[in-house]
Amino acid sequence: MPQLSGDGDDLGASDELIAFKDEGEQEEKRNVSAERDLDDVKSSLVNESETNSSSDSEADRRPKPHPDVESRARSSQLFEEALRRQDGGLFQPSPYMGYPFFMIPDLGNLCSPYLANGALTPSARTYLPFQWPLLDVPGRAVIRDSATPTHLSNSVPVVQHPHMTHLSPLLSYSPEAFSPQRASPGFSPDAGMSRTPHTACYPVSPGGMAQIPHPLGWLPGQPMYPIAGGFSPAALAMNASMSSLVSRSFSPRLVPTPQSSIPHPAIVSTAVKQEPGGSSQPGKPDPDMQQDKEDDRRSYVKKPLNAFMLYMREERPKVVAQCKVKESATINQILGQRWHSLKKEDQAKYYDMARKERLLHSELHPNWSARDNYGKKKKRKRKCDAQLEAAAAATTSAPAEDFLPQLKRPREETPLMHAPHTQTAHTRPHTVSHLTHTHLSQASPASSLDSPATPTTALASPAAPAATHTEHTHSSYGGHMSPDGEQLQPLSLTTKPHRTPLSRSTVTPGSSTPSSSSDTPTSSPYTAPSRGSPPPPPPPPFLVPPPTSAHGALMQAFSLRRTNQL
């Protein structure tokens, strides 16, 4: 949870983290200090978010059912006029505006706060903490943060402007809308994403455009998504960011009109869209069972996205286009590095987004708890339970208290369990630090090469295990900026063979998530190596020059991965 008490004053205080030098105990202390710094930085980001919208206190989590309709109507009208002026009706969304809250820091730059190269425009960089445009229209409810001064327009735009629904697929949480496969012909995995300003905007496939109703189709008199009853229209026009949150829980009440066979992008959830043909299709399972499953999924309220998830949603298409890779694991590694190299103010943007997501989520689902979603991966749990049961049954000769601890022991004693899994800003750098002490103690003084602009990269970069594994210096991986501004790609984004047993323990100690959720205590690959066991023979160091392009980086990463596999 964000630290509500922070004042954000320290935001700029500890921008720079202590880089690795790995000179023994003293350095270890320094790294501990760096951890604290990193923690402070992240906390300050959260605090900044909290401070910037000071209204978002716990008290404000309560819904405010009576917004100022008049001002919203005026704002909406102004906004629509601005849209028409700006784009002549052909509003172009940004590929980077994945965050569905239509963040428009400056109406003079309605298209995108980002430049074609992905950098924020100056206006966007100034980043007022969400000058939310009031996208709702009269008569539609909106959750307003009443404690926020009206002049800040800081109402939470849970109502997505219908115009936007067809303009930016990214506005929707629907993975389909986000999927690169739905990109326009201009998007070619081979050709990459055009860097021209217009095509840099996230494209909409022609098919998708054809499917999407006319932008004015939502206007009164044409009820695209009538309500079965008893549900606030606000949910219909819910900000698309919450569509995934809303749709699963509320979509049973959302009944498309017969004319509208295409679900509203803001309403379609992954659950719903997965059944395009309905249950009547031949070869499908029992309709009743399918209906039950569908109901289950619809009643499922997902967790709100955190800052990094929001960042990933925005940046993933960009990375996919640049690197021509669709494998999410690889992309996520890149995004993780980029996240760490992201400027503080840029990260703050996502922390703020995430905070508002949580706020909105709590307003929509006041009784929801993350615990509700626990056990979602039932099969895993069943497996674990089955193992425990089998263990208990198999130990009729041995007391259960002797056996069960054995099941737990690997997790408790496995050295990697400390590290990666907590995955907090507190522990991960420490882990990396520890590893680098071991493996990089004599590395080149790469820390001096660390860009001040990317202070956290070396310390917290998830590529650190790659450094461990490959024994290249940390200056050669992870989101560092070359002198000419080009982002240096990690030498080894992927450090282990795919789905290889023991891979996580042997190859990516220290950073990669042990995916505790996926490993039962008895089957965990972490049981194999212990803290005292000798590490696997390190692969030869990779002395690979920095790639000249993102694609080159990926090719390099794959090459290294193959090398590591061999």
Added chain:
DNA sequence: CGTCCTTTGAAGTGC
């Protein structure tokens, strides 16, 4: 078809 991978962060549980 279900799960894993991979990332960070939030929130939960358990001690």
Added chain:
DNA sequence: GCACTTCAAAGGACG
């Protein structure tokens, strides 16, 4: 309060 776990997204890979 700490350590650990689970789940958010994504889509290819794999059993």
